[in-house]
Amino acid sequence: MSQIKVTRLPIEGLCVIEPAVHGDSRGYFMETYNQNDMHEAGLDMVFVQDNQSMSIRGVLRGLHYQKKYPQGKLVRVISGEVFDVAVDLRPGSATYGKWHGEILSAENKKQFYIPEGFAHGFYVLSETAEFCYKVTDFYHPNDEGGIRWDDPDIGIQWPLRCGVPVILSEKDMAQPFLRGLNEA
Secondary structure, three states, X not given: OOOXXXXXXXXXXXXXXXXXXXXXXXXXXOOOOOHHHHHHOOOOOOOXXXXXXXXXXXXXXXXXXXXXXXXXXXXXXEEOEEEEEEEEOOOOOOXXXXXXXXXXXXXXXXXXXXXXXEEEEEEEOOOEEEXXXXXXXXXXHHHEEEOOOOOOOOOOOOOOOOOOOOEOOHHHHOOOOHHHHHHO
């Protein structure tokens, strides 16, 4: 019997995965990944690497993607809360340039699957957040791409908090707009 609930989202390929959580007064147990359950749900990706990061409130990481070696990502939060975003960059896609966001938290235990061909980013809502993700290809540092987090043509509705500055890396401050990718 499957230990996950998969919700397919309006942008093809994106889905939210909710594991069955078995809890009692001592705490809880859940399977964070089970290949058989994923295959049963029609998700046949193969993961090759696990990553983890920690960020403080107001940090916005993204929007990142790999150019020649795209990565599918299964993302989740193990401590804190983030607003996680995927932007469709698949050439010829009916939803090219469209985005979807999900609140991921240690409390809701949701996972967000983002297939190859999407830019990805997240904004930290809690004091700190620990973020884990599995990827379908290895990281290639010379293959990085990115787009602006605040691109008006994409129009992501980030849940920015009044009085909390957005904290970006220098690299993310200098990312091009989506329109610039099409002109390159």
